[in-house]
Amino acid sequence: MSIITFITIFAALLVLATIGTGVYFIYKDAKADQPRLKKFLRVNLCGFIPAMAAALIMFAPTAVAAATGDASATGFGYLGAALSTGLACVGAGYAVGVVGSAALGAVSENEKILGKTLIYVGLAEGVAIYGLIISIMIIGSL
Numbered sequence: 001m002s003i004i005t006f007i008t009i010f011a012a013l014l015v016l017a018t019i020g021t022g023v024y025f026i027y028k029d030a031k032a033d034q035p036r037l038k039k040f041l042r043v044n045l046c047g048f049i050p051a052m053a054a055a056l057i058m059f060a061p062t063a064v065a066a067a068t069g070d071a072s073a074t075g076f077g078y079l080g081a082a083l084s085t086g087l088a089c090v091g092a093g094y095a096v097g098v099v100g101s102a103a104l105g106a107v108s109e110n111e112k113i114l115g116k117t118l119i120y121v122g123l124a125e126g127v128a129i130y131g132l133i134i135s136i137m138i139i140g141s142l
Contacts (some may be wrong), residue, residue, distance in 0.1 A: 007058065011051040018044050077142045081135035088131020095124035 018041070025037050103117035 003058065007051055007055045011048065011055060014044055014048045014051065074142055077138055081138040084131050084138065085135040088134075089128045092125055092128035095127060096121060099124045
């Protein structure tokens with residue numbers, strides 16, 4: 001059995017275990033067993049997320065190689081471009097959420113600082129643009 005098959009089966013079993021546990025706790029009163037439910041989901045996520053990351057690392061170059069014809073440099077280049085854009089956008093979204101909520105609180109106390117808070121929100125949005133620029137540079141060098 002190859003490692004890719006093992007990772008796929010492991011991830012599928014974790015998903016089925018999560019669904020089964022959710023159904024079990026729905027039909028049983030979940031409020032009484034809430035600490036057990038939280039512990040089970042925490043343990044499940046600690047296994048599921050690394051399994052999905054390993055599956056992505058193993059499957060992505062093969063899928064990109066099938067689409068492009070070259071697995072070594074081109075596949076990892078496209079993967080790097082996608083990761084740079086995706087992770088930069090996730091980080092920018094989180095930053096805009098935190099900065100935006102703080103800015104709303106500050107503006108509600110003092111309306112004169114609206115311009116300053118907009119600058120901070122714009123700086124947080126700039127992270128996504130930097131990720132997009134990096135991915136364009138990576139794709140341009142392929």
